[in-house]
Amino acid sequence: xxxxxxxxxxxxxxxxxxxxxxxxxxxxxxxxxxxxxxxxxxxxxxxxxxxxxxxxxxxxxxxxxxxxxxxxxxxxxxxxxxxxxxxxxxxxxxxxxxxxxxxxxxxxxxxxxxxxxxxxxxxxxxxxxxxxxxxxxxxxxxxxxxxxxxxxxxxxxxxxxxxxxxxxxxxxxxxxxxxxxxxxxxxxxxxxxxxxxxxxxxxxxxxxxxxxxxxxxxxxxxxxxxxxxxxxxxxxxxxxxxxxxxxxxxxxxxxxxxxxxxxxxxxxxxxxxxxxxxxxxxxxxxxxxxxxxxxxxxxxxxx
Numbered sequence: 001x002x003x004x005x006x007x008x009x010x011x012x013x014x015x016x017x018x019x020x021x022x023x024x025x026x027x028x029x030x031x032x033x034x035x036x037x038x039x040x041x042x043x044x045x046x047x048x049x050x051x052x053x054x055x056x057x058x059x060x061x062x063x064x065x066x067x068x069x070x071x072x073x074x075x076x077x078x079x080x081x082x083x084x085x086x087x088x089x090x091x092x093x094x095x096x097x098x099x100x101x102x103x104x105x106x107x108x109x110x111x112x113x114x115x116x117x118x119x120x121x122x123x124x125x126x127x128x129x130x131x132x133x134x135x136x137x138x139x140x141x142x143x144x145x146x147x148x149x150x151x152x153x154x155x156x157x158x159x160x161x162x163x164x165x166x167x168x169x170x171x172x173x174x175x176x177x178x179x180x181x182x183x184x185x186x187x188x189x190x191x192x193x194x195x196x197x198x199x200x201x202x203x204x205x206x207x208x209x210x211x212x213x214x215x216x217x218x219x220x221x222x223x224x225x226x227x228x229x230x231x232x233x234x235x236x237x238x239x240x241x242x243x244x245x246x247x248x249x250x251x252x253x254x255x256x257x258x259x260x261x262x263x264x265x266x267x268x269x270x271x272x273x274x275x276x277x278x279x280x281x282x283x284x285x286x287x288x289x290x291x292x293x294x295x296x297x298x299x300x301x302x303x
Contacts, residue, residue, distance in 0.1 A: 012046065032299045035272055038071050038111045039081030040064070042277040042291055047086050056185050064098050065086065068105035074293060081111045081274050082146075090142050099146050110272060111150040111184065111238060112143040112273040114299075121168035122156020122184060122191050132185060133168055137175055144179035152184050152210055155192045155201050162197050162204075169205035184237050186210040189226070192256075193219065195228035198303045199279040214242030214278060222255060233267045241298050242276040243290060250289055257294075261301040273298045 044050040046062040064086055071077045077205065080102070088094060102109055117139070119132035136153060143151045153172065156165040165235070169183065174182050185192060185207055192198035193216070202209050209232040214229035233239075241261065244254035275294040277287070 003286065032302055033076055034078070035270075035302055036146065036295060036298060037081055037272050037274045038077045038078035038291060038295075039083060039111075039113070039274055039276055040112070041081075041083045042275065042294075043067075043287055044083070044085070045287065047266060050083075050085050052282050055282070059105065065101050065275065068102045068107040072105050074288065075295065077275075077295075078106065078157045079108045079110045079272060080182055081113065081276075082109065082148075084116045084139055084142075087116075087142070090138065090245045092145075095145050102146065109143075109146050110185060111274065112139065112146070112148050112152070113152045114139045114143075119154070120157045121172075122160020122162070122165035123152070124164055125160050127140055129164060129168055133171060134199060136172060140172070140179060140181060141174060144181055147269070148161055148181065150182045150184050152188075153187055153207075154188050154190050155185050155198070156190050157195065158189075160191045163189065164193060164202050166204035168191040169201065169207050171204055173207050182237060183207040184210040186212045186240055187215045187232065195231040198232050199235060199287055202232075208237035209233075210238045210240055211236050211264070212240035212242050212276075213257065214240070214244045214254070214276070217255050225255065226259070229263060230267070233264055233269060236264075236271065238271055239264055239269060239273050240276050241273040241294055242278060243281050243294055244277070245281070245294075246283065246285055246290065248251055250293065252293070257297055258301060261298055265301055265303065269280055273278055273302070 009147060011187055016213050029290050045052055046060055064082060068080055071080055114136060119135050120128060121132050123129040140151055173183055183200055187193055187198060190199060198209060211229050211232050216228055237257055243252050247253050277290050277292055
């Protein structure tokens with residue numbers, strides 16, 4: 001797709017632009033909290049499927065049924081994100097209960113992150129690629145049933161083919177449109193960790209990026225991280241404001257979080273920041289405080 005040919009329709013307007021736009025730049029809310037979302041990834045220690053092995057029992061257990069009201073009451077956040085690791089089932093009865101909880105809390109499901117299953121959309125093995133597409137569609141069906149706006153889909157393994165990733169995501173994008181879903185692709189440890197390839201895939205398949213602050217480190221230096229974010233931010237629909245490690249004084253130590261938010265704002269991003277956290281090491285800290293830290297630091301930089 002040539003950038004100058006891209007046309008986006010939103011709010012009854014058709015805009016021809018010189019590049020794939022940030023959808024959030026079309027309209028923005030005066031309430032900064034409307035530009036924030038909070039997912040389940042940050043609270044993974046409190047879910048049965050993802051509790052740390054260091055814990056014998058879960059402290060203040062959560063389920064997806066609890067999340068919409070929990071995030072509303074504790075953090076004042078209306079937009080939520082589900083990691084598909086936290087689904088207990090894909091059965092219609094269970095999904096209907098989750099959907100009802102979202103509605104009851106007057107919340108909005110912004111995104112479903114599709115991991116959990118093993119899939120490779122960039123595979124050159126056609127049987128593997130076809131199975132991957134079909135497996136992802138099952139989760140897209142669940143996301144659509146719940147009324148999600150987006151699905152986060154992984155473009156493929158690091159050794160995969162850019163062309164096959166584009167082919168797979170093009171097919172999935174047509175399916176997404178039929179389900180009223182928007183596909184976003186994060187820099188999530190696959191072929192798209194090369195920012196140039198990520199842009200080629202996103203523009204080639206007419207899907208969007210989800211720049212993730214926390215995923216380029218430690219693979220890249222801080223400067224390469226910022227350069228990579230700068231390349232993929234113009235194609236963003238959502239930004240993952242992901243924190244990583246904190247010290248005993250609740251200071252974020254992995255990278256300059258504030259600098260990343262400032263970069264996104266400088267580049268004109270007006271969409272939603274998803275407050276998230278992930279670390280490869282066990283951290284027995286107060287994750288409510290982690291969420292509040294992320295919320296306040298993003299709010300302090302957005303307009």
